[in-house]
Amino acid sequence: MVRVDGEDVGGTSLIRVRDLDKTYRRGSEVIHVLQGLNLDVDAGDFVAFMGPSGSGKTTLLNLLGGLDVPSAGSITVAGDEITHMSARKLTAWRARHVGFVFQMYNLIPVLTALQNVELPLLLTRLSPAARRRHVEMALTVVGLGDRMRHYPRQLSGGQEQRVGIARALVSDPTFLLCDEPTGDLDRKSADEILDLLSQLVREYGKTVLMVTHDPRAAERAHTVLHLEKGTLVEGVQGRRR
Secondary structure: OEEOOOOOOOOOOOEEEEEEEEEEEEOOEEEEEEEEEEEEEOOOOEEEEEOOOOOOHHHHHHHHOOOOOOOEEEEEEOOEEOOOOOHHHHHHHHHHHEEEEOOOOOOOOOOOHHHHHHHHHHHOOOOHHHHHHHHHHHHHHOOOOOOOOOOHHHOOHHHHHHHHHHHHHOOOOOEEEEEOOOOOOOHHHHHHHHHHHHHHHHHHOOEEEEEOOOHHHHOOOOEEEEEEOOEEEEEEEOOOO
């Protein structure tokens, strides 16, 4: 269940955001991007964030993923309050809890699919054999078990995004943050990626938070939230698949 009213529900939410503000300064001007935002997301939810360009969607994702720090308020994930963590602790927290999926895939062209997916695991203490097992499992989950040795240039856009999702999954993160994951794909490839994200939620119990401009993508989510003037407004309930 997703809530935006800040009502205390006994601390059962996986993600708990309270009174979140984010402001930027442009010379003497103060720009309020997020204002007093509250959000509760339970494990296994699939949430889509929509809103016009510049409404703060990506800013919110960056805050939830520990890539940016709020001007005020708190963010708690799986019992960890991340707002005031040191940079070192936040880096370790991200590696353990967050899988990022980007619009432009961000694959390294001189590395194979296997090597791209393995990158997050190089920061862990896993043995090479254990890393290989994790990578093979992640690529199999996204349907690319037969493309492990392929380079990005040998893959379609949809397959590249699947590699990106496998990379996000390989460390078994607490939740996935997807920033316009279908924005650079044709309709067929986009639908295949959305099918995969829905499958990860339905069959593997993953929690997915997705920024999108595409109403058809948002339909896949359990809940659609709109950013309006720095606050969240709950939209139409999506279809659980």
